[in-house]
Amino acid sequence: xxxxxxxxxxxxxxxxxxxxxxxxxxxxxxxxxxxxxxxxxxxxxxxxxxxxxxxxxxxxxxxxxxxxxxxxxxxxxxxxxxxxxxxxxxxxxxxxxxxxxxxxxxxxxxxxxxxxxxxxxxxxxxxxxxxxxxxxxxxxxxxxxxxxxxxxxxxxxxxxxxxxxxxxxxxxxxxxxxxxxxxxxxxxxxxxxxxxxxxxxxxxxxxxxxxxxxxxxxxxxxxxxxxxxxxxxxxxxxxxxxxxxxxxxxxxxxxxxxxxxxxxxxxxxxxxxxxxxxxxxxxxxxxxxxxxxxxxxxxxxxxxxxxxxxxxxxxxxxxxxxxxxxxxxxxxxxxxxxxxxxxxxxxxxxxxxxxxxx
Numbered sequence: 001x002x003x004x005x006x007x008x009x010x011x012x013x014x015x016x017x018x019x020x021x022x023x024x025x026x027x028x029x030x031x032x033x034x035x036x037x038x039x040x041x042x043x044x045x046x047x048x049x050x051x052x053x054x055x056x057x058x059x060x061x062x063x064x065x066x067x068x069x070x071x072x073x074x075x076x077x078x079x080x081x082x083x084x085x086x087x088x089x090x091x092x093x094x095x096x097x098x099x100x101x102x103x104x105x106x107x108x109x110x111x112x113x114x115x116x117x118x119x120x121x122x123x124x125x126x127x128x129x130x131x132x133x134x135x136x137x138x139x140x141x142x143x144x145x146x147x148x149x150x151x152x153x154x155x156x157x158x159x160x161x162x163x164x165x166x167x168x169x170x171x172x173x174x175x176x177x178x179x180x181x182x183x184x185x186x187x188x189x190x191x192x193x194x195x196x197x198x199x200x201x202x203x204x205x206x207x208x209x210x211x212x213x214x215x216x217x218x219x220x221x222x223x224x225x226x227x228x229x230x231x232x233x234x235x236x237x238x239x240x241x242x243x244x245x246x247x248x249x250x251x252x253x254x255x256x257x258x259x260x261x262x263x264x265x266x267x268x269x270x271x272x273x274x275x276x277x278x279x280x281x282x283x284x285x286x287x288x289x290x291x292x293x294x295x296x297x298x299x300x301x302x303x304x305x306x307x308x309x310x311x312x313x314x315x316x317x318x319x320x321x322x323x324x325x326x327x328x329x330x331x332x333x334x335x336x337x338x339x340x341x342x343x344x345x346x347x348x349x350x351x352x353x354x355x356x357x358x
Contacts, residue, residue, distance in 0.1 A: 002355065011042035012332040013220035014286075017209040019256070020050020020184065021228040023082075023304030024294075026310040027074050028055050028226050030317025031288055035224075036068045044219040047156040047169075049203035052226070053183040054078070054134075057142050057175065060153045064146040066333065078141050079314070083307040090114075091303060098188075103309040105300035106241065118188040130191045135181055148173050152218070158203035158210040159183040162192050165253070169213055172191050182326050187213035204252040211259040221282045222332050226317075227289035229253055231343075245299035257343075260285070264340040284331075285338040288324045 014035075018028050033054060035041055043063075048056035048234060055075065062074025089108040097107055105111040117126060147155055157170045159182035170179035182193035182200030192199035204212070214223045229252050237246045293316055301309070328337040 005205070009014055011040055012044045012222070012329070013044050013047045014222045014224050014332065015214040015217055015220055016043060016047070016056075017211055017214060017223055017225040018046060018048040018052030019208050019226060019228050020045065020048075020052050020204045020252070022051055023305050023310065024228045024297060024302050024313060025051025025055055026079055026296075026313035026321070027228045027317035028052060029079055029310075030314035030319075031226050031321040032059060032317075033072050033314070034318045034321035036072050036326070038292065039068075040329065043153055045154040045156065045214055045217050047158065047214050048183070049158045049207060049209040050184040052140065052209055053157040053180045053203070056155045056157065057138075057144070057147050057180055060150050060155050061142045061144075061146045061151055064150050065143075074141075078137075079310050080307065081137050081141055082134075082312055083305045085137055086305040093304065095155070103301050103304050103306065103312070104298040105304055106298055106302070111300055113304065116143045118273055123187070123189055123191050127190060130193075132181065132190050134184065135177065138180060139177055142177075147175050150218055156213040158182045158207035158211060159185070159195075159200040160203055160206040162187075162199040165206065167203060168198075168200070169207070169210050172215060201247060205210045205255075207259075208252050208254050209256070211256075211263070215263065215283050218268075220333075223286060224286045225256070225338070227256070227287060230291055232291055233255070241299070248299065260338075260340060260343065267314060283336075285336045285340070286324075286328060286331075287338045288320050290320055293320070 016032075016035075021027075022194075027050070035043065036059075043059075046056040046059065048054070058074050058078045059071045062071035064070075066073065091105060091108055091114060092110060093103065093105060094107040094109070097104055154172060155175050157175055157179045158167050159170065159179065160166070161168050170176070170183075176195075178193055178195050182195055183203040185191075185193050185201050187201045192201055194200075208229075209225075211223065211225075229249050231249075231253050233249075237243045263285065267283075274276060331337045
């Protein structure tokens, strides 16, 4: 049974659910840095997908080696390494976008060529060896033995089984370099990752992120979802790339919305029947996300790892977490702060947006 009532003066325990989103995972880095800096909080378990999975394993490894400060330092080193590794990539911002201070890659010749090529050829044609620079980077920066052995923070990584279309969650001893690479394997860019005779693509297609391991957790009832993909868009897309981007956003949010609907339905039925079912009824859901702050982040900028851009996203995520803690810290261990009924309205009250410049 989950521990719902915080002990006097003890840190509030939370589980984290981290979405994927390429370079936009630096938003999550900012959120995590702020949460780790707060001694009033204790992170128990993390469920991550794609970039969320990378943030999760880096944090857990750093925590084993040096506690909170070790985890914060490890996350910064990881994102700096990501930026350094892409310094000489052919996919760079156009001079036009650099001049106007925009971090989109929509006008980048390298990105446009790569985008067209990925629609004409498969990664088995263009990248038959399955080269992925992130594999070497993760292998060099993360000690997966620490991640698997960690008793303080348990990590769960979601990937999509290509054959069945179902999500597979890798937990504890199953969290390996291959599991994380499978969780982050975009099928347009890389061949599927083979694990135990099965092949895996990005976990975002089936669990972005997976909530079930956290709902079943016995250590805390509080699940804090860090969402970096927008659910709402104020206007329907019209340009071809905008349409493709919106399709990807919808597909990458669908699994999360279905999980939240299932939890909401279970809680509603239990209240109506007056039963004490256990897990879903005593799950407290929280969301760290700001729709306005992600409206002008283009899909192409998910492939932009420039340090200035990553730091901009980091600072934005740090602010998200700071504002969320100011409003909601006292609710931890007591109640949900995510209004599921509002989330599932046709036009949620939270749909009011004020887009920011990227």
